[in-house]
Amino acid sequence: MAKVDTSLVAHLPLFAGMTPEALDEILREARSARYPKNSAIFEQGADAQSFFLLLHGHVRAAKTTPTGEQIVVRYVAPGETFGLAMAIGAARYPATAIAVDDSVVLIWPTSAWPRLVERFPSLAANTLQTVGTRLQESHTRILEMSTQQVEQRVAHALLRLAKQSGKKLDRGIEIDFPISRQDIAQMTGTTLHTVSRILSGWESQGLVESGRQRIILRDPHGIVVLAERSAASGSA
Amino acid sequence: MAKVDTSLVAHLPLFAGMTPEALDEILREARSARYPKNSAIFEQGADAQSFFLLLHGHVRAAKTTPTGEQIVVRYVAPGETFGLAMAIGAARYPATAIAVDDSVVLIWPTSAWPRLVERFPSLAANTLQTVGTRLQESHTRILEMSTQQVEQRVAHALLRLAKQSGKKLDRGIEIDFPISRQDIAQMTGTTLHTVSRILSGWESQGLVESGRQRIILRDPHGIVVLAERSAASGSA
DNA sequence: CCGACAGTTTGCGATAGCGCAAAACGGGAC
DNA sequence: GTCCCGTTTTGCGCTATCGCAAACTGTCGG
Numbered sequence: 400m401a402k403v404d405t406s407l408v409a410h411l412p413l414f415a416g417m418t419p420e421a422l423d424e425i426l427r428e429a430r431s432a433r434y435p436k437n438s439a440i441f442e443q444g445a446d447a448q449s450f451f452l453l454l455h456g457h458v459r460a461a462k463t464t465p466t467g468e469q470i471v472v473r474y475v476a477p478g479e480t481f482g483l484a485m486a487i488g489a490a491r492y493p494a495t496a497i498a499v500d501d502s503v504v505l506i507w508p509t510s511a512w513p514r515l516v517e518r519f520p521s522l523a524a525n526t527l528q529t530v531g532t533r534l535q536e537s538h539t540r541i542l543e544m545s546t547q548q549v550e551q552r553v554a555h556a557l558l559r560l561a562k563q564s565g566k567k568l569d570r571g572i573e574i575d576f577p578i579s580r581q582d583i584a585q586m587t588g589t590t591l592h593t594v595s596r597i598l599s600g601w602e603s604q605g606l607v608e609s610g611r612q613r614i615i616l617r618d619p620h621g622i623v624v625l626a627e628r629s630a631a632s633g634s635a
Numbered sequence: 636m637a638k639v640d641t642s643l644v645a646h647l648p649l650f651a652g653m654t655p656e657a658l659d660e661i662l663r664e665a666r667s668a669r670y671p672k673n674s675a676i677f678e679q680g681a682d683a684q685s686f687f688l689l690l691h692g693h694v695r696a697a698k699t700t701p702t703g704e705q706i707v708v709r710y711v712a713p714g715e716t717f718g719l720a721m722a723i724g725a726a727r728y729p730a731t732a733i734a735v736d737d738s739v740v741l742i743w744p745t746s747a748w749p750r751l752v753e754r755f756p757s758l759a760a761n762t763l764q765t766v767g768t769r770l771q772e773s774h775t776r777i778l779e780m781s782t783q784q785v786e787q788r789v790a791h792a793l794l795r796l797a798k799q800s801g802k803k804l805d806r807g808i809e810i811d812f813p814i815s816r817q818d819i820a821q822m823t824g825t826t827l828h829t830v831s832r833i834l835s836g837w838e839s840q841g842l843v844e845s846g847r848q849r850i851i852l853r854d855p856h857g858i859v860v861l862a863e864r865s866a867a868s869g870s871a
Numbered sequence: 872c873c874g875a876c877a878g879t880t881t882g883c884g885a886t887a888g889c890g891c892a893a894a895a896c897g898g899g900a901c
Numbered sequence: 902g903t904c905c906c907g908t909t910t911t912g913c914g915c916t917a918t919c920g921c922a923a924a925c926t927g928t929c930g931g
């Protein structure tokens with residue numbers, strides 16, 4: 400098993416407050432793997448045999464209803480963990496994880512978790528922290544879905560993506576992984592048609608530049624304004 | 636400070652896997668308090684000075700937007716913790732907690748958390764578990780809001796409340812704390828008007844019996860059917 | 872260089888649910 | 902017993918957004 404370079408991950412919140420030796424010991428239990436673009440890392444409902452830390456690339460976590468509708472739970476950025484079903488006491492993955500770009504991950508067997516936590520209690524504390532943060536974000540999302548209209552929700556979603564995974568260009572901020580209208584719709588509780596209409600509108604106002612699975616915020620501030628107005632007039 | 640009877644709380648998931656001595660030591664750090672119906676336990680945005688365990692009563696956690704709209708994050712049932720801002724690394728409460736019935740809580744100072752976690756690591760593990768479960772529930776709620784219509788969402792919400800805090804009556808299952816149309820609207824992302832219309836409809840079909848801040852599910856199974864149909868005809 | 876296809880755009884009804892307004896109701900306080 | 906106030910009910914028009922359908926376009930494979 401290839402040795403993982405500790406220096407690459409030592410600064411991650413997950414490992415906060417750990418000695419190099421502890422970190423080393425934890426990493427020794429992991430293996431790494433590469434998932435090509437558009438491949439599934441795990442499927443909703445499957446046995447949660449592993450948990451993951453994303454090193455490179457981007458991963459989409461999506462939840463599917465019995466009737467086949469999907470929502471995007473979140474996009475995982477490098478340095479974040481995912482597939483932590485066991486931490487919450489679930490035997491099966493509650494969502495599907497797909498690599499949206501060629502991605503590299505560290506993989507631990509779920510079975511190692513109890514031992515690791517016992518040996519390194521701060522692992523549980525750190526994980527609690529991240530899960531708690533996600534819970535808050537979740538609540539914020541519910542609040543938005545309950546109180547804002549679609550255009551504002553899309554604006555917020557894009558701003559969050561830009562903050563999380565934005566690449567600074569001179570023309571604006573580009574979301575640096577492939578994302579479709581459909582994906583955005585599934586993040587905001589609407590349809591790809593509506594998202595398309597909204598982006599078209601923004602494009603003609605010079606707020607964004609968007610193409611096939613690619614979005615550049617040309618005027619982030621303008622979008623912030625859109626996101627924050629509570630209930631105003633329509634678009635041009 | 637009144638001594639808390641350990642036997643009352645020993646079985647709670649929060650304290651799973653703890654020795655009586657550990658439990659005792661943890662409880663020694665808590666004080667208890669009583670909040671009358673409709674009083675605030677803490678306000679959104681306030682310094683998170685304490686965290687809580689509900690012993691008796693019911694508490695509503697609600698989040699407010701800058702513009703004043705509210706959503707109900709959850710209803711806390713006896714035995715559950717709330718106000719765990721520190722566990723997720725937040726200095727301020729992200730929501731407001733209101734006692735919807737006369738309630739009794741245990742209160743720990745937030746400052747005690749790091750010490751307790753260090754001394755009793757399973758506290759972190761157990762909390763991680765509950766926070767993780769809440770995260771999942773949150774995702775389920777987002778999924779519902781994205782894919783279902785209002786009537787189904789209300790059906791699901793009531794079924795959940797009934798499961799969590801339902802009192803079995805011969806006429807059906809009563810949600811055993813005061814809850815208004817407005818509250819249900821804020822749980823499901825709709826308006827009190829729409830909730831009222833839906834409940835009126837159900838009442839005339841004999842599915843529920845509802846009054847002022849009081850709801851009885853007379854035909855839980857009928858409501859399950861409503862909740863599960865993916866997209867069908869209207870009501871009578 | 873060309874075809875095929877996935878992703879996108881756009882038009883055009885249809886409608887679920889909102890928002891406002893007003894009336895009805897029920898329970899408690901005195 | 903009566904008054905008052907918070908809650909609930911209901912009517913009615915409005916519109917944001919969906920849903921379907923069709924046309925369009927950029928990309929990739931060959």
